[in-house]
Each structure stands twice: as C-alpha cells, then as structure tokens.
Amino acid sequence: MSKTSAPAAPKTGHARILGRLKRERSLWAISAVALVWVAIFCYGPLYGLLYSFFDYRPGLNLWDCEFVGLKYFQEFFLLPDFTKILRNTLVISGLNLTIVFIAPVIFALLLNELHHSGFKRTVQTISYLPYFVSMVVVASIMNTLLSSNGTINELLMALGFIESPIAFLNEPDLFWGIMTVTNIWKGIGWSAIIYISAITGVDGELYQAGAVDGLGRFGMVWHITIPGILPTVVLLFILGVGNLLNTGYEYQLLLGTPMTRDVYEVIDTYVYRYGVQMGRYPFATAVGLIKSVIGFILVILSNLASRKVTGMSIM
Amino acid sequence: MKKTHWHRLLSLLLAGALTFSLVACSGGEGGEESTGGDTTTSGTESTGGEGGEETPASDLVAPSETVGEVNEWGYDPTVETLEIDVYAGIGDQSTFELDEEGGKAVMDQWLLDNLNVVINQTYSSNDTTEQLNMMLASNDYPAVLTNVPDTMANTFAAQGRAINLTGYVEEYGDNITRRMGDYLNMLRDADGQLYKLATLWGSTPNVAGYDFGIRYDYWLELGEDEIYETPEEYYETLKAVIANHPTNDNGDKTYGVTGTNASGDQGMTMMNAMLGAYGFVSGYKVGDDGSFTHWVNTEEGREAALLLNKMYREGLIDPDYLNTTYEDYITKLTTGQVIGNLGTWWYAWTGGHETWSVSEGDAYDINKRFMNVSCHAPDVAMEDTTLLTSNFLGSYRCVVTDKCENPADIMRYLNWENSELGNMIVGWGAPSETNNWNIDADGNWIVSDDIMNVSQKNLYYHLTKEQNGGMLYVLSAAGGWLKDDDLSDFDKIDPRVDRVSIYDYWPVDPETGAFSDEGVNICWMNYTAPAFDTTLYSVTFDPNEPISQTNQTVTDTISTYLANIVTASSEEAASAAFDEAAASLGSLGIADLEAFYAESYAANSEQMAG
Structure with missing residues (x-):
C-alpha cells in the first residue's frame, strides 16, 4: 500500500505577502527611505488638492471655508484669454517635445561618431555647461545679443543685411523661435548625456556584424545605434508628453515684453500672476490639478500609442 | 491571485497615505484663533x-x-x-x-x-x-x-x-x-x-515727481530763453538736442528717452508722466462729479499716447525701452546714449551728475547734469498737474x-x-x-x-x-x-x-530758502509742479473679489496695447491701436474698474471726514 502524503495546504494571502516581504527584506530595506520620502513628499501633499474645491483663505481652517465645487476649474476654462494661453502652452511645449527634444538625440549620435576622445570629451563638456547657467543670466545674455545695439544687430548691419536695428525681443513672430533656440542651447548637452550613455550600452558585436554585412557609418547609425537607443528615446518622450502643459515661466517672465505677451503668456505665467502673486491659492491649485490630470491622461495615451506602434511602453 | 493581492496591498497603501495626509494636514490651521469674525x-x-x-x-x-x-x-x-x-x-x-x-x-x-x-x-x-x-x-x-x-x-x-x-x-x-x-x-x-x-x-518731501528731464548742458547749447512747458515742446526740444548729438562718445546712436523692463513700467511710466501733465490720477481722469474715466476712454489719453508714438517713430524713444534693465537704463544715461528722462526723476539724478561728479573729479562741469522739468498739457495749468503725487498714508x-x-x-x-x-x-x-x-x-x-x-x-x-x-x-x-x-x-x-x-534732507540757505548747492538748484529750478495729495484716491483690491482680477487683466492688457500704440508705424496705425485698446478693455470690464475707483474715492472722502 503506497503511502500518499496530503498536499500542503495553500498559503493564505497574508502569509504569502509576509513570506514575500521576508524573502525580499533586503530590497525593501534598501528602498525604505525612498518610499518614506515618496509617501511624505509625493502623497502627503495630495491633501492640498482639496483646496481647489474651497474658497480658501490663508489663516482659516479649510473646513470653515465655503465649498465651491468646481468654481475655480470653471474659472480657468472661462478665462478671457483661455484660448490664447492654451495655444501658447501647446505650441511652446510642442516645440520642446519635437525640436528641443530631438536635438540632443542628434547631438549624441554625432558625438558618438567622433573618434578623437579628447576632442569628444571637450565638446561634450562645453555643451552641457549652459545647463548650469541660471535663467536670469541667460536672459541677460539674450538681451545683450538681441538688443538694438546688440551683437546680432551690429553683425547684420555690418554685413549689410539690414539698414536699421531690429528689436528682436519685441517681435511676436520671433519669440517662439528665439525661445526654442535658447532652450536647445541650454539643454542640448545635458540631455544628450542619457543618450550617450544609451549608445554606450549598445552591443559592440552588432557593429561588427553590421560591418560584415557591409553597413557604412550611416547604416550602422540607422540600423544599429538608433534602434538601440529607441527605448530610451521613447521612454523620455512619453514622460515628456506628461509635461505638455508645464512650460515653466522663468523665460517668459524674464524675456517677455508687452509686445510679445500674446505669444508668451502660458498657463504657468498666468497661474503665477493671477494665482500665486495675488494670493488666490485655490485657483492656482485647481489649475495645477487640471494640468496633472491632463498630463496623466496624456502619458497613458502616449504609452498606449507607443505600445501599439512600436511595441515599446513604460507600463 | 498573487497579482490581485499586490494590487490590494498597493491600493491599501495609497488609501492609507491619502487618509493620513488628510488627517495630518487638517489640523493646525489657526484653530480657534482663526474663527473670529x-x-x-x-x-x-x-x-x-x-x-x-x-x-x-x-x-x-x-x-x-x-x-x-x-x-x-x-x-x-x-x-x-x-x-x-x-x-x-x-x-x-x-x-x-x-x-x-x-x-x-x-x-x-x-x-x-x-x-x-x-x-x-x-x-x-x-x-x-x-x-x-x-x-x-x-x-x-x-x-x-x-x-x-x-x-x-x-x-x-x-x-x-x-x-x-x-x-x-x-x-x-x-x-x-x-x-x-x-x-x-x-x-x-x-x-x-x-x-x-x-x-x-x-x-512727500520730494521736489520732483514725474519728470520731463533733459541734459542741462545740451539744453544750454540750444540757446533757448525759456524752458519748454508742454509735452509737445519737450518733444521738440529732445529732437533738437538729438540733432546736435546724434551719437554719444562711444559712437552709439542716441535717444531722447527710454524705459525699463520692470513689471509696472514697460512704457507705463512714460505714459503716466504724460498723464500727470494732463492732471490724471493713477491713469484716470477725475471729473468734478467724482467720476473716474480711464485714459483709454479719453481724448487726452489718445493725445498723450499719439505723442509717444510720434516720439518713437522719429527715433526719440529707445527701441529697447521695453526690455532695458534698470542698470542698463542708468548706464545709457551715464554714457550719454539717452539724453532725456521721461518718468522717474531720480533715475536722471543717479545716472547723471551723481555719477559724473565722482568719475570726473575736478574736471567735472557743474552744468553736465540732467535737469528735472515739470510740464503741463496746453489746456491744463501747472497747478492742476499731478506729476508730483503724495499719499499721506503710504502703502504699508x-x-x-x-x-x-x-x-x-x-x-x-x-x-x-x-x-x-x-x-x-x-x-x-x-x-x-x-x-x-x-x-x-x-x-x-x-x-x-x-x-x-x-x-x-x-x-x-x-x-x-x-x-x-x-x-x-x-x-x-x-x-x-x-x-x-x-x-x-x-x-x-x-x-x-x-x-x-x-x-534724506537738503541743505538750504536759511535766509532765502534756496538750496545751498548750486547744482541742486539747477536740477530743480524748472520743476514747479505742486505736490498733489492722492491719499483719497488710494484703492485697495481684495484678491478674492472679481474686481481684483479685472484690475490685473486690464493692467496686463493695457501695457500690451500701449506698446502697440507707441511702436505703431504711423499715426493712423497708432490711432487704430488706441481704438482697439478702448474696445478690448471695454469688453474686459474697464467700466467696472472706473466705478470701483469712484466708489473708493467717495468712501475714502466720507471716511476721512469721520
């Protein structure tokens, strides 16, 4: 008579979780501080979202303030300049997500083609220095370059391209272009670091195989390097889409003039002046929540699109 | 099953964090102290x-x-x-x-x-x-x-x-x-x-307020018997000086006046100086009946704005007036690139003789300075200008x-x-x-x-x-x-x-009351506008009231329109921009703002009387 042992009773859910926690205790220990940080600084402030639904005035207990529902959300969508503000935000973000985003990728690819390591390092170092220049200094540099007696005007006049100086910073038609060029200059080196790192991670044997198959330099970039760094590019792009409505406000406030207001006023500048500076915190919070929700939806959608089109996704 | 458990655990953690933050943050906001009144x-x-x-x-x-x-x-x-x-x-x-x-x-x-x-x-x-x-x-x-x-x-x-x-x-x-x-x-x-x-x-202890200033030594060169009195005459004088000094010592093109990129300025200071010559208060024309009319709704405002446009078109206003920093403004005055000062009087003082008297030492010529000048509109007596304002209660x-x-x-x-x-x-x-x-x-x-x-x-x-x-x-x-x-x-x-x-203080001759410094007398001898008490005209905006947003929107919008008017390529274009400004601000609720100013003035008057 064969002796059969009864199968072990399946572990309960709690036991299973505890077992897993025990097994992974070293990982949990490592990430404990980060989790606490996230809990305190990322989830704790979520409470503040409630302020957008109340007529909150600093100093009063939130629960003593009148509940106004979606009043401040409606106010945002009914702003007299809403269309203009949204258009400017989308255009500036669009330029950042396309031209400014892709420039570091191209720069990294070009840098990778340099063989003289000293020159390569020098170029790379110089390229990311502007990232550390504060926006105030950048604004000052742009003023010096683009004022009526600035370097650019003097050069153009000396070359005979123009007869009288152009007030570049007062030209609404030029604002987006100047901003885009400035953003590229400021961020190209720094943003390229991650792509250079990704390129370094591409398997060297692929290049050898490519060479055997007769790929030239351009072919290797096109068929090996770009596909190799594509997951990184896609990841950063998807995350960037989440920031579509976050254009920042420093550049606009420092270099914008009344003449360029129609093209520089974005959600962030508006909220800064009409929310924070005027002490209308519920309004500022409401707009922040709207931006976050839209950003979240955009991340999900772009992730889905990416998964469908390229097969790559972050979730 | 395994996955479901993790999802539950994660949801529990998130819910816990939210609840915790809700509870933790809901206290300590004034508590009992905040409930009064x-x-x-x-x-x-x-x-x-x-x-x-x-x-x-x-x-x-x-x-x-x-x-x-x-x-x-x-x-x-x-x-x-x-x-x-x-x-x-x-x-x-x-x-x-x-x-x-x-x-x-x-x-x-x-x-x-x-x-x-x-x-x-x-x-x-x-x-x-x-x-x-x-x-x-x-x-x-x-x-x-x-x-x-x-x-x-x-x-x-x-x-x-x-x-x-x-x-x-x-x-x-x-x-x-x-x-x-x-x-x-x-x-x-x-x-x-x-x-x-x-x-x-x-x-205010100041002698000068909004200024139609000019380089005194350059003005002397013109040989004029009397100082200019109206904004139009100021424009003519600037033009004449620029003709005599088309470039400064560095070879830079010279301009009559400029502005700063400070929020609240960007052309508004120049306009406010102009409006002061018309007797406007805080940009409003105050009627005898206590009514307030914003300058975009007045012919005086149009006249002043069109004069600025003429100055701009004829090269008297620095094309960089919208994005010049204060430091650059002072440098432009010091280097002689800008030979006049339309707006804040002490800019000319700081960028002018205060700097030159030190940098040039013994070689400094006392006439090399900016003279602060008050102007009045042709139909407005100097006594009725509001160039030198004084708010007794201040802002704080x-x-x-x-x-x-x-x-x-x-x-x-x-x-x-x-x-x-x-x-x-x-x-x-x-x-x-x-x-x-x-x-x-x-x-x-x-x-x-x-x-x-x-x-x-x-x-x-x-x-x-x-x-x-x-x-x-x-x-x-x-x-x-x-x-x-x-x-x-x-x-x-x-x-x-x-x-x-x-x-501050100013040394004077106890006998005559004149300033004891000859240079100071030169600076202010043609500033004759009296101080105008604006205390009753002060307005406080509650940021939570809609009128506050109207005010901010109008303030922002008007600076854009003013820039469009000033930089327009012709008088017709400037006038059209002015009309557009009036129409646009009308739709933004400028009438409400005018009414609010009038109500505040009436309330202030009543309150002052006790």
Missing part, C-alpha cells in the same frame, strides 16, 4: 474679528509698571525690559544680523539703555504677502507686523488676528492722533475701529497681532516712535557727536557740517546713518517729510536743512 476684506471696509465694537477703556490690557518718569527722550520706560517681536517684511535677515556697519548694535544698545526696549526684528526673503499668508496658514507670527500691505492688514483684522487698537490709541497714542490728524480716520474700518496703523507715512501698515500680550506697552512705544524726537531717532539714529545730528544745549537739532555737501551724501550722511542704526526699526513712524506744520512740530530742526525725512 467676518472674513470679508473689501478695501478699507474690513470688519474686525472682535465684532467691530470698540474695546472699552476698562477692557484694555493695562500697561506694565513703568519707572514713572518721562525721560529726556520723552518716554517713560517700563521697569522690566519691553521685548517687541516684529516681522518687517521682505529683507535680508543675514545682512541685518551681520550688522557690518555696527548700526544695529548701536541702536539696540541705545534702545535698551534709554527706553529699556529690545526689538527682535525678522525679515523674510520671499514676498511679504506670500510670507504673511504662510504665517496665517501656520498660525505662526509675531506680536507686531510692519511694512504690511493694506490688504493683508485687513485680512488679519477680518480673521480676528489683529488687536483692536482703538482704545489703546485713544489712551496712549496722543502723538499718533495729533500727527496723523483726520488721515487716521482712513485707517478705521466701517465701524470706526482701528486695527492697523500706517508706517512710513507722511507727505503696522498691525499688532493677537499674539501680543502687552498691547498697551507696545502702543506706548509706537506712540513714542511717533513723537517728533522718536521719529527722528528711529530715522536718523540717536543724536550724538558721531552721528549726522545732535541736540545742543538749547534743544535745537543741529546737523553735522559734514553733511552739508550734497555731493558727498553717500560718504557722510548715508554711511553715518547706517553706523548709527538709522531706519533699522521703523514700526509705524513717518517716513515722509518731517515738516513743521499744523500737525507736527519740527521747528527744532537745523534751518540749514529742509525737506528732512528719515531717508
């Missing part, structure tokens, strides 16, 4: 948290025991040291504490030795309003707040966080009531209660908060600060042999001979003042003209100086 803050009609009833004298907190004798400084010190915790607005706390010139130590010691007072003053590096809002939210603020915007003072009162000072002022504030006169009524709320005092108040307030346990003692100190002697001491530092002023045997306030040379003001007057702690602790004292008039008694001030304030 009406929260409405509308202009000067705030209702105090104590029900708007005057605190009966019997309910006043009694002052601490004093020495019982008023000392030579006009103060009866408390037996125990009076400590006053003060928040003084935006500032550099580290510089204040570092006390490089030693003035803080000197003033601290003097206050302790002579008044038995210690002031613990703090500043914030961020905006005062933002800081005060944070203080309200955290219920963490000191006994006294100064340099507080009027709106925030109203907020403290409305939330019951400001002490009703009415009874204390009546009991201990005789200097305050005497020197502020009827203006004190304007600080009262709708029920006549005082929850705030003014700080840095008083009439002092609040004694509910954290204060000894309001009577505080009020006694504030009252001393508002005595003539106290005002001078907190402004200039205590009188002594080493300070800019001293008191002689007859009780006269004698200024040092060192400060009689205005060209050396920075070296002697301002540095010495810093070394003596002048202006370090101004809680609610006057910042304006320490003038001998019906309200104040400053007849002891040395007759060799005039227009004395806590900031």
Whole structure:
C-alpha cells in the first residue's frame, strides 16, 4: 500500500505577502527611505488638492471655508484669454517635445561618431555647461545679443543685411523661435548625456556584424545605434508628453515684453500672476490639478500609442 | 491571485497615505484663533474679528509698571525690559544680523539703555504677502507686523488676528492722533475701529515727481530763453538736442528717452508722466462729479499716447525701452546714449551728475547734469498737474497681532516712535557727536557740517546713518517729510536743512530758502509742479473679489496695447491701436474698474471726514 502524503495546504494571502516581504527584506530595506520620502513628499501633499474645491483663505481652517465645487476649474476654462494661453502652452511645449527634444538625440549620435576622445570629451563638456547657467543670466545674455545695439544687430548691419536695428525681443513672430533656440542651447548637452550613455550600452558585436554585412557609418547609425537607443528615446518622450502643459515661466517672465505677451503668456505665467502673486491659492491649485490630470491622461495615451506602434511602453 | 493581492496591498497603501495626509494636514490651521469674525476684506471696509465694537477703556490690557518718569527722550520706560517681536517684511535677515556697519548694535544698545526696549526684528526673503499668508496658514507670527500691505492688514483684522487698537490709541497714542490728524480716520474700518496703523507715512518731501528731464548742458547749447512747458515742446526740444548729438562718445546712436523692463513700467511710466501733465490720477481722469474715466476712454489719453508714438517713430524713444534693465537704463544715461528722462526723476539724478561728479573729479562741469522739468498739457495749468503725487498714508501698515500680550506697552512705544524726537531717532539714529545730528544745549537739532555737501551724501550722511542704526526699526513712524506744520512740530530742526525725512534732507540757505548747492538748484529750478495729495484716491483690491482680477487683466492688457500704440508705424496705425485698446478693455470690464475707483474715492472722502 503506497503511502500518499496530503498536499500542503495553500498559503493564505497574508502569509504569502509576509513570506514575500521576508524573502525580499533586503530590497525593501534598501528602498525604505525612498518610499518614506515618496509617501511624505509625493502623497502627503495630495491633501492640498482639496483646496481647489474651497474658497480658501490663508489663516482659516479649510473646513470653515465655503465649498465651491468646481468654481475655480470653471474659472480657468472661462478665462478671457483661455484660448490664447492654451495655444501658447501647446505650441511652446510642442516645440520642446519635437525640436528641443530631438536635438540632443542628434547631438549624441554625432558625438558618438567622433573618434578623437579628447576632442569628444571637450565638446561634450562645453555643451552641457549652459545647463548650469541660471535663467536670469541667460536672459541677460539674450538681451545683450538681441538688443538694438546688440551683437546680432551690429553683425547684420555690418554685413549689410539690414539698414536699421531690429528689436528682436519685441517681435511676436520671433519669440517662439528665439525661445526654442535658447532652450536647445541650454539643454542640448545635458540631455544628450542619457543618450550617450544609451549608445554606450549598445552591443559592440552588432557593429561588427553590421560591418560584415557591409553597413557604412550611416547604416550602422540607422540600423544599429538608433534602434538601440529607441527605448530610451521613447521612454523620455512619453514622460515628456506628461509635461505638455508645464512650460515653466522663468523665460517668459524674464524675456517677455508687452509686445510679445500674446505669444508668451502660458498657463504657468498666468497661474503665477493671477494665482500665486495675488494670493488666490485655490485657483492656482485647481489649475495645477487640471494640468496633472491632463498630463496623466496624456502619458497613458502616449504609452498606449507607443505600445501599439512600436511595441515599446513604460507600463 | 498573487497579482490581485499586490494590487490590494498597493491600493491599501495609497488609501492609507491619502487618509493620513488628510488627517495630518487638517489640523493646525489657526484653530480657534482663526474663527473670529467676518472674513470679508473689501478695501478699507474690513470688519474686525472682535465684532467691530470698540474695546472699552476698562477692557484694555493695562500697561506694565513703568519707572514713572518721562525721560529726556520723552518716554517713560517700563521697569522690566519691553521685548517687541516684529516681522518687517521682505529683507535680508543675514545682512541685518551681520550688522557690518555696527548700526544695529548701536541702536539696540541705545534702545535698551534709554527706553529699556529690545526689538527682535525678522525679515523674510520671499514676498511679504506670500510670507504673511504662510504665517496665517501656520498660525505662526509675531506680536507686531510692519511694512504690511493694506490688504493683508485687513485680512488679519477680518480673521480676528489683529488687536483692536482703538482704545489703546485713544489712551496712549496722543502723538499718533495729533500727527496723523483726520488721515487716521482712513485707517478705521466701517465701524470706526482701528486695527492697523500706517508706517512710513507722511507727505512727500520730494521736489520732483514725474519728470520731463533733459541734459542741462545740451539744453544750454540750444540757446533757448525759456524752458519748454508742454509735452509737445519737450518733444521738440529732445529732437533738437538729438540733432546736435546724434551719437554719444562711444559712437552709439542716441535717444531722447527710454524705459525699463520692470513689471509696472514697460512704457507705463512714460505714459503716466504724460498723464500727470494732463492732471490724471493713477491713469484716470477725475471729473468734478467724482467720476473716474480711464485714459483709454479719453481724448487726452489718445493725445498723450499719439505723442509717444510720434516720439518713437522719429527715433526719440529707445527701441529697447521695453526690455532695458534698470542698470542698463542708468548706464545709457551715464554714457550719454539717452539724453532725456521721461518718468522717474531720480533715475536722471543717479545716472547723471551723481555719477559724473565722482568719475570726473575736478574736471567735472557743474552744468553736465540732467535737469528735472515739470510740464503741463496746453489746456491744463501747472497747478492742476499731478506729476508730483503724495499719499499721506503710504502703502504699508503696522498691525499688532493677537499674539501680543502687552498691547498697551507696545502702543506706548509706537506712540513714542511717533513723537517728533522718536521719529527722528528711529530715522536718523540717536543724536550724538558721531552721528549726522545732535541736540545742543538749547534743544535745537543741529546737523553735522559734514553733511552739508550734497555731493558727498553717500560718504557722510548715508554711511553715518547706517553706523548709527538709522531706519533699522521703523514700526509705524513717518517716513515722509518731517515738516513743521499744523500737525507736527519740527521747528527744532537745523534751518540749514529742509525737506528732512528719515531717508534724506537738503541743505538750504536759511535766509532765502534756496538750496545751498548750486547744482541742486539747477536740477530743480524748472520743476514747479505742486505736490498733489492722492491719499483719497488710494484703492485697495481684495484678491478674492472679481474686481481684483479685472484690475490685473486690464493692467496686463493695457501695457500690451500701449506698446502697440507707441511702436505703431504711423499715426493712423497708432490711432487704430488706441481704438482697439478702448474696445478690448471695454469688453474686459474697464467700466467696472472706473466705478470701483469712484466708489473708493467717495468712501475714502466720507471716511476721512469721520
């Protein structure tokens, strides 16, 4: 008579979780501080979202303030300049997500083609220095370059391209272009670091195989390097889409003039002046929540699109 | 199954975090202290948290025991040291504490030795309003707040966080009531209660205001017999000077005037100067019936804007006037790239002779300076211009908060600060042999001979003042003209100086009253616009009221339209831009703003009358 042992009773859910926690205790220990940080600084402030639904005035207990529902959300969508503000935000973000985003990728690819390591390092170092220049200094540099007696005007006049100086910073038609060029200059080196790192991670044997198959330099970039760094590019792009409505406000406030207001006023500048500076915190919070929700939806959608089109996704 | 468990755990954690943050953050927001009274803050009609009833004298907190004798400084010190915790607005706390010139130590010691007072003053590096809002939210603020915007003072009162000072002022504030006169009524709320005092108040001691300035040496070259009087004549004069000096010594093209990129300027200062020549107040034409009309709705506004456009088209306005920093503005004046000054008078002073007299030393020619000039519109008498404005109450307030346990003692100190002697001491530092002023045997306030040379003001007057702690602790004292008039008694001030304030002074000939410095006389000999009291025209916007947003929107929009008008390529285009501005601002609610200004003016007038 064969002796059969009864199968072990399946572990309960709690036991299973505890077992897993025990097994992974070293990982949990490592990430404990980060989790606490996230809990305190990322989830704790979520409470503040409630302020957008109340007529909150600093100093009063939130629960003593009148509940106004979606009043401040409606106010945002009914702003007299809403269309203009949204258009400017989308255009500036669009330029950042396309031209400014892709420039570091191209720069990294070009840098990778340099063989003289000293020159390569020098170029790379110089390229990311502007990232550390504060926006105030950048604004000052742009003023010096683009004022009526600035370097650019003097050069153009000396070359005979123009007869009288152009007030570049007062030209609404030029604002987006100047901003885009400035953003590229400021961020190209720094943003390229991650792509250079990704390129370094591409398997060297692929290049050898490519060479055997007769790929030239351009072919290797096109068929090996770009596909190799594509997951990184896609990841950063998807995350960037989440920031579509976050254009920042420093550049606009420092270099914008009344003449360029129609093209520089974005959600962030508006909220800064009409929310924070005027002490209308519920309004500022409401707009922040709207931006976050839209950003979240955009991340999900772009992730889905990416998964469908390229097969790559972050979730 | 396994996955589901993890999802549950994650959901539980998220829900827990949210609940935790909800519970943790819902407390500590003022609690009981925040529940007092009406929260409405509308202009000067705030209702105090104590029900708007005057605190009966019997309910006043009694002052601490004093020495019982008023000392030579006009103060009866408390037996125990009076400590006053003060928040003084935006500032550099580290510089204040570092006390490089030693003035803080000197003033601290003097206050302790002579008044038995210690002031613990703090500043914030961020905006005062933002800081005060944070203080309200955290219920963490000191006994006294100064340099507080009027709106925030109203907020403290409305939330019951400001002490009703009415009874204390009546009991201990005789200097305050005497020197502020009827203006004190304007600080009262709708029920006549005082929850705030003014700080840095008083009439303007300035000779000049909005300026139609010009390089004096260049103007002399024109050989004109008389100075220009109207904006149009100013334009003609600038044009003539530019024709004589098309480039500066560096070879840069010269311009008549420029502006700064500061928010609030960007062309508005030039326009405001123009409007001042037409007698407009804060950009509004005030009718005899008390109506207010914004300049975009007036023909005078059109005339002024079109003149600016003409100046721009003819190269008299610097094309970079919208994005020139203050420092660049001054440099352009100093290097002679800009030969006039349309707007703030002292820019020309700083960028002009104040710099040249130092940099050129003995070779400096006294005529090389900017002359401040007042202009009037053709149909407006100089007496009716509003170029030199004076708001007696200033923009800042002092609040004694509910954290204060000894309001009577505080009020006694504030009252001393508002005595003539106290005002001078907190402004200039205590009188002594080493300070800019001293008191002689007859009780006269004698200024040092060192400060009689205005060209050396920075070296002697301002540095010495810093070394003596002048202006370090101004809680609610006057910042304006320490003038001998019906309200104040400053007849002891040395007759060799005039227009004395806590900031400045001017040496004069005691016999003639003329400025003793020849250069100063040149600067101001053609500034004849009288001071215009704008106190009744002051407006407070509650950020929570829609009118506040209307005001901000109009302010933003008007600067864009003004830039479009000024830089238009032809007079027709400028005029069309003006029409567009009027139509656009009309749709943004400028009529509401006009009505609000009129209502505020009427309310202020009524309140001032008591």
